Amino acid sequence: MAKRASVLKVTGLRKAFGPVVIIDGFDLEIRAGEAVALTGRNGAGKSTVLRCVVGAERPDEGTVTVNGVTVSETNPQIRRDVATVIDDLDFFPDLSVVEHLDLLARAHGIPDAEAAVDEVLHEVQLVAQSGQLPATLSSGQRRRLALATAFVRPRSLLILDEPEQRLDTEGVQWLAQRLQAERARGLAILMASHEPSLVKAVATREVRLAGAALAPEPAEAE
Amino acid sequence: MSKKSRKLIRAAAVEPVAPAAQVALDPEPAAEPVEPEREFYFVPAFEPVEVDEKELHDQIKQWRHGRATRTLGQVLSDGYIALFAVVLLGAMLGNVLVQAQSGAAACTTTECGVARLMMPTAMVLAGYALTLSAGRLFGPVLASAAEGFWLMDAPLRRRRLLRARLVLPVVLAGVLTAALTALVAALSGMDAVGLGLWTAAAGAGSAALMALAGAEQAIERTTGVRSVLWLFGIGTLAVLLLVVSIAAGWVPASIAASAETVRWAVVGLLAAAVAGLVLWLSLALRRLERIRRARLLSGGSLVAGMQGAMFALDFGLIRDILVEREAAARGHVRPVRGRGLGVWALVWRDLQRLGRFPKPWIGLAVSLVVPYAADALRMSQLNPLVSGLALFIALVPFLGSLRVLTRSGGMARSLPFKTSTLRSAAMLVPAGLALLWAVLVTPAFIGIAQTGADRSVVGGLTTALVTGLAGVLGGVRWVTAKQPDFGVPMMATPGGAMPPTLMFNLLRGIDVVAVVTAPLIMGAPATWSLGIALVVFVLLRGTFNMDELKAEQEALKREQQTQAREKIRVTRSTR
Numbered sequence: 001m002a003k004r005a006s007v008l009k010v011t012g013l014r015k016a017f018g019p020v021v022i023i024d025g026f027d028l029e030i031r032a033g034e035a036v037a038l039t040g041r042n043g044a045g046k047s048t049v050l051r052c053v054v055g056a057e058r059p060d061e062g063t064v065t066v067n068g069v070t071v072s073e074t075n076p077q078i079r080r081d082v083a084t085v086i087d088d089l090d091f092f093p094d095l096s097v098v099e100h101l102d103l104l105a106r107a108h109g110i111p112d113a114e115a116a117v118d119e120v121l122h123e124v125q126l127v128a129q130s131g132q133l134p135a136t137l138s139s140g141q142r143r144r145l146a147l148a149t150a151f152v153r154p155r156s157l158l159i160l161d162e163p164e165q166r167l168d169t170e171g172v173q174w175l176a177q178r179l180q181a182e183r184a185r186g187l188a189i190l191m192a193s194h195e196p197s198l199v200k201a202v203a204t205r206e207v208r209l210a211g212a213a214l215a216p217e218p219a220e221a222e
Numbered sequence: 223m224s225k226k227s228r229k230l231i232r233a234a235a236v237e238p239v240a241p242a243a244q245v246a247l248d249p250e251p252a253a254e255p256v257e258p259e260r261e262f263y264f265v266p267a268f269e270p271v272e273v274d275e276k277e278l279h280d281q282i283k284q285w286r287h288g289r290a291t292r293t294l295g296q297v298l299s300d301g302y303i304a305l306f307a308v309v310l311l312g313a314m315l316g317n318v319l320v321q322a323q324s325g326a327a328a329c330t331t332t333e334c335g336v337a338r339l340m341m342p343t344a345m346v347l348a349g350y351a352l353t354l355s356a357g358r359l360f361g362p363v364l365a366s367a368a369e370g371f372w373l374m375d376a377p378l379r380r381r382r383l384l385r386a387r388l389v390l391p392v393v394l395a396g397v398l399t400a401a402l403t404a405l406v407a408a409l410s411g412m413d414a415v416g417l418g419l420w421t422a423a424a425g426a427g428s429a430a431l432m433a434l435a436g437a438e439q440a441i442e443r444t445t446g447v448r449s450v451l452w453l454f455g456i457g458t459l460a461v462l463l464l465v466v467s468i469a470a471g472w473v474p475a476s477i478a479a480s481a482e483t484v485r486w487a488v489v490g491l492l493a494a495a496v497a498g499l500v501l502w503l504s505l506a507l508r509r510l511e512r513i514r515r516a517r518l519l520s521g522g523s524l525v526a527g528m529q530g531a532m533f534a535l536d537f538g539l540i541r542d543i544l545v546e547r548e549a550a551a552r553g554h555v556r557p558v559r560g561r562g563l564g565v566w567a568l569v570w571r572d573l574q575r576l577g578r579f580p581k582p583w584i585g586l587a588v589s590l591v592v593p594y595a596a597d598a599l600r601m602s603q604l605n606p607l608v609s610g611l612a613l614f615i616a617l618v619p620f621l622g623s624l625r626v627l628t629r630s631g632g633m634a635r636s637l638p639f640k641t642s643t644l645r646s647a648a649m650l651v652p653a654g655l656a657l658l659w660a661v662l663v664t665p666a667f668i669g670i671a672q673t674g675a676d677r678s679v680v681g682g683l684t685t686a687l688v689t690g691l692a693g694v695l696g697g698v699r700w701v702t703a704k705q706p707d708f709g710v711p712m713m714a715t716p717g718g719a720m721p722p723t724l725m726f727n728l729l730r731g732i733d734v735v736a737v738v739t740a741p742l743i744m745g746a747p748a749t750w751s752l753g754i755a756l757v758v759f760v761l762l763r764g765t766f767n768m769d770e771l772k773a774e775q776e777a778l779k780r781e782q783q784t785q786a787r788e789k790i791r792v793t794r795s796t797r
Contacts, residue, residue: 056631070778073631080638089632093549094575094622102560106567107637113560131557135550149636 004031005067007157007188008053013062015048022048026062028190028207032156035179035189037203044209046192047086050161053190054084066157080108083155085146085163091134097121097145098130101152108153116152123178124148140166147175158182160191164198176201275382278373336468336475339484344461345406346424349399351454353428354447357435359544362391363513364521374515381510384518388436388506392499395432400425416481419488426495433502439517440509455584462591469598470670534706535727538625545622548579565639565647572623572651582619589616590659593666593689605667606689606739613659613693614735617652618700624648625701641764645702649763653694660690685742688751692738695755698762700731734758 006029013026022045030036038046051057053064055073064071066081091100101120105113121127124144129137137145143166150158158179164172172195179202183189193199199206356362363384365374373383403424407417431450438447467473524547531539555578561570576583592612596605627634627644634644660683667689668682677685706727712719726733738758741750 054635056635073635074641076638076640076643079635082635084632084635086632088630089636090626090630091633092571092623092626093545094555094579095571096555096557098557099560099571103567103571104636106560106563107565107639109563111563113563131554133549133553133555135546136553153636 004033004186006031007034007067008190009063009065010049010053011063013049013052013064014060015045015052015057016060023052023209030157030188030190032186032188033183034205035183035191035203036205036207037199038190038192038207038209039194039199040209041211044211046209047161049209050084050086050159050190050192054082054086054159056086056088080154081156082159083150083153083157084159085150086159086161089146089149091142091145093133093135096131096133097126097137100134100145101148104149105152110153120148120152123151123174140168140171143167144171151178155187157188157190160189160193162192162194164193164195172198270377273376273378275378278378279383339410339412339481340461340465340468341410342403342407342412342420342424344458344465345403346399346420346427347454347458347461349402349424349428350431351451351458353395353399353431354435354451354454357391357395357432357439358444358447358451359521360391360524361439361518361521362432362436363387363439363510363518364525365515365518366522366526367519370515370519370522374518379511380513381507384510384513385507388433388503388510392429392432392436392503396425396429399428416485416488419485419492423488423492423495426492426499430495430498430502433499433506436506437502437509440506440513442514442517459588459591462588462595466591466594466598466670470594535724536705537727538629538701538703539705541618542625542629565643568623568637568644568647569650572620572648575622576620576651579619582616585616585619586655586659589613589693590662593663593686594670597666597670602669603743606685606692606742607736609663609666610689610692610696610735610739611732613656613690614696614700614731617656617694617697620652620655621648621697621701624652624698628702645698645763649694649698652697656690656694657687659693660686663689681748684748688742688748688755689739691752691755692735695738695758695762696731696735699734699758702762703727703730734762 008028008030010026010028013028014024015022016024026049028036038049040046048057052059052062053071055064055071055075055078066078069075069077069081071078071082092103095103098117098121101117102113105116110116121130124147126141126144126148129141134142134145143163147160147163150160163175163179167175176198179189179191179198183202183204189202191202364387365384374380400421404417404421407420412420434450435447438444464473468475524543527543528540531537531543558574560567589609589612593605593609596602596608601608624645627637627648634641637644639647664679664683664686667677667685668679669676704723706721706724708721710721710723713722713725738751738755741754742748
């Protein structure tokens with residue numbers, strides 16, 4: 001069988017905050033149809049890796065490429081290829097749930113945006129909330145809307161930071177099935193998760209991060 | 223970090239230093255945890271004693287004072303810079319007042335005189351509207367989350383606990399409105415008796431309206447306060463229009479009442495305000511017992527959020543909090559189908575917003591009056607600056623989509639466009655509004671009053687366009703400015719360490735308006751202003767985004783370093 005194309009390639013990633021090294025020498029390659037789960041304790045560096053991968057955080061060393069293009073948060077090509085659900089997704093306070101999805105679908109040039117939005121809205125079970133403004137959504141509904149923004153647009157890499165957060169049991173099951181289907185369609189997935197059932201159902205590989213360490217002290221002058 | 227701290231952190235680390243490890247998917251099943259036996263405490267049955275709310279309040283006050291680290295004297299001696307600033311500003315204000323009085327002497331025509339004397343009326347009405355607006359926004363009676371949790375849950379008499387919380391905003395509203403009205407009356411060249419009467423009527427009226435807002439808060443009724451608020455808002459606009467019309471000679475000065483009649487009307491207003499204050503304050507005090515905790519805490523949380531933003535002088539964040547609150551209050555909208563594909567979808571949504579939240583139109587309508595008022599009141603030289611600032615403030619609510627796209631990277635990352643394309647698209651509708659504004663105010667820049675500006679049609683239109691550009695660019699600068707970065711090296715100031723960007727936060731937006739309109743004010747050709755505006759636009763739309771360029775450079779450098787390392791590895795392995 002032919003080897004699938006490499007979608008994400010991370011080489012020698014290093015990120016430190018002051019003297020605390022969060023991640024060092026991190027390498028990762030994800031091919032189309034693969035799903036990699038980052039696991040580890042709180043503060044192990046899962047979100048930092050994801051933020052470096054999407055370009056929201058600048059790594060100290062190392063490179064990140066998506067489909068051969070070096071990642072920069074502002075590169076339109078990267079914005080087109082990578083769908084992200086990490087903690088900094090902001091909503092327009094005056095646009096309703098359905099209007100957010102409609103805007104994203106149209107911005108990505110989907111010709112029948114209305115149909116796409118309807119499908120996703122049904123799937124994330126936000127039909128009843130379609131006219132609500134984001135400020136009035138519960139935290140679980142906000143999470144569903146954030147996930148919907150990733151599913152309503154074209155993508156080749158999906159990056160999710162603890163996507164199971166605030167979802168009910170049924171919601172986590174739905175998410176696992178959805179991500180399995182994404183993987184089956186040849187999409188690459190990189191996610192951080194604390195939910196073993198989700199990791200087991202979706203991930204083809206698990207990368208456990210050990211956590212932060214202090215940088216070695218510089219040798220003192222005699 | 224000290225050596226000791228490093229050792230402590232090392233000792234606390236459970237895992238060895240191994241940044242990443244790939245493991246098998248099936249972990250071994252964990253052993254069943256054994257629940258330890260626990261003992262629980264229950265409060266024994268007792269006869270509750272009566273609590274004196276005043277005593278409780280005094281105790282809290284005492285705790286707070288006990289935790290103060292500095293005395294008032296120390297604060298004042300440390301704040302000598304602030305004292306100097308107050309003295310300096312006071313001297314400047316005094317100078318302005320003296321100049322205004324002499325300006326009033328030069329305002330010889332009846333039209334000009336009547337128009338100037340109508341300014342205190344506009345100020346009083348605006349003060350009343352602002353009082354009601356602030357009262358509705360914050361409560362006016364409010365409590366912090368901690369007070370809500372610890373005190374409001376206990377069986378206490380809320381009236382005794384909250385009395386001071388009601389009186390404080392009432393007094394504040396009265397004093398602030400009175401001070402502002404006194405200032406405007408003095409600037410208008412009013413005599414001492416008139417000034418005293420206007421000030422008293424403004425202060426008493428504002429205090430009465432704040433008490434009314436307090437009385438309505440307890441029974442959670444908003445219709446009355448909202449109606450009165452609209453009435454005063456419209457009244458302010460009408461008076462401002464009348465001022466302009468009289469000064470421009472469009473309406474005869476005789477339409478305004480004589481000074482004597484106005485004086486008696488103000489006496490009547492003062493009497494009504496005092497009566498209203500007594501009535502509504504007693505009603506509000508009586509109703510304090512019924513006030514719901516949620517209603518108290520909502521104002522408290524708003525104040526806490528705004529306080530946090532104020533420490534960083536982040537006015538954008540303050541606005542965000544207010545916008546979020548308004549959206550939460552509205553809750554639901556009738557979804558409208560989008561139009562267009564690509565970046566035009568974003569522009570269409572901006573257009574659709576214009577009808578969805580109509581409140582910003584009021585600000586834009588008021589800003590239309592400003593150039594006419596400035597010209598009518600002999601301020602034609604400063605008109606581009608004053609009107610540009612008014613338009614900048616009025617346009618900020620229309621730049622909501624640009625704000626969301628720039629305040630955090632999340633939404634911008636979801637849209638497949640370059641930063642400059644996104645920003646340009648989000649500026650398009652506000653720029654259209656600024657253009658429309660410029661056309662509508664062109665007569666003010668040509669000159670409406672006998673003593674005002676005297677420009678040709680082309681000159682007036684160009685000046686109006688430059689002012690419109692300054693306004694929209696000022697708004698863009700305001701909504702796109704970054705929050706102060708407390709991670710950068712701090713600047714030593716007498717007030718303590720401060721990030722350099724914090725100081726400039728106060729001026730953001732204003733700086734752009736001032737720079738763009740400066741050539742016009744100094745009598746230079748309008749093309750200079752247009753050139754400056756073009757440069758500012760190029761910078762604001764992110765064409766040369768320094769952060770992006772830096773990030774690209776760094777990424778390239780990292781890539782080269784990685785490639786070099788790969789080469790070394792290959793060389794070593796072949797040895």
